[in-house]
Amino acid sequence: MAKAKTEVVVPPGRIWPDTPRGNPLRIDLIGVTGEQDSGKTCFLLGIAPGVHSASHSFAGKPRTLYLGLERSATTFAGTGAHKIEVIDLLAEKGMPPTTENLLNVVESITKQVAPGQYDCLAIDPISDLDSAKTDQITKHPEKFGLTKGMVERSGAGFKAEGIVWGKIKDAWKEWMLTIGQKFQCVAYSTHLRDEFKGKVNTGRREPKGKDTIWQVTTLGIWLSRDPSKSATPSGIVYRKDRLADTYVDESGELVVIPLLPPRLDVCTPARLRFYIANPPNYDRLKDSEKVEPEVISEVEMNRIRLATAEAQASAAAQQTALVDRQMELAAIRRQPAPAASQPPTTPYPQPVQQPTVPAAVSQEIDAKLAEGARLAAAAPQADKPAMPGPTERATSASGVVSAIAAVPSTANVERFKALIPLAGIEPAKLAAAMAAHGATRFTELDAAKQDALLAAMQKAADARAQAKN
16 A cells, blocks of 8 residues: 655745654755756745745745846746846946956955845856856965965866865855855855866766865755656755764664655655655655666767777877877987097197086986996996997997997987987977077087087996896
């Protein structure tokens, strides 16, 4: 025999009925998402419709404060809500509708609200405030314990990004919890956007905004509606559902009874109130209360395949460009090496100028030179290779033939190509070192800088070889 349905009775001054076991229920934060025309605005206006009762301290006043950020509720009359279209308010004050101005007005309005003046605060949609909170922190980092340098490095993809985004999430969470203290319920809506995994469009949709707001949400609802078939939407419980009736049984164990089914065939605040008073039987869910397994259509599958192919093609193009760049660095312009130095003609010996690495050469080369010097100093004297004479050619510890003087240009090319992998210096870093001297290719460097770079690479290669031995 079917269980008799409990009549829905909402206690005075409250939004939701008690649970079947008589526990008062409070839903602090409700998030509603869905496509356009899915019924999000009507859902928000239906949470606490009408005006306060005669016994209320704000008798006859609206129960809902509705803050519209895109004029979604201008056609909905008779809801009893105090509706403020924030964009129109900005226009009256001669202020542009920037996200920062929207946030400032919303914060100003909520600060003036007295506790208990409204039962519900509805923000429709919250996406612009989400963006504004981010802009507020990045434009005024000092107010949030950050520096401009942290914000700039965050934009460049450095580790500071985690610090900045952490501050943004903390500030957003604090703001939502603070305004929630003045209302029994704060409800917001979000639009949907395409979902991406990496750079690939999955063909699915997801709510706009950051995850932070969903982390503090008490109940999330995803609405769906076909305007040609129904005036009321259906909905599924999305991401968060903290609604439950709890009690301790005779054995001392905590029993948790979910108050909502996974899916509501009619999803309105009134239907929520019905389920709170009459929880679903999870052992015997109706078909209309079950979430159908997601089926990807052939069109969606083709869309995913196309997005995947485009991402793969883009990655292949980037790899090809990298290989081409490496080949450019290896294909050096052939130039004769500088002639061997002549003995000094002055009666006093002059110091021999050894090739040195310019100060602007990349830090990678400097580090490897230092490591090479350390390893060379630590090696026994008998194991150290003898330095070749002015016109000699010798095989270094790395196995690369080196020459100090009179190196033919073809050998120069081959030597540079061979030293790239042996020295352990990435081509991109070599390119950066050359760019510091106004060169995009090795052959655009003057002879002295070419010799210095080759000498540095040779030393790094020798040091690596000795380390392996």
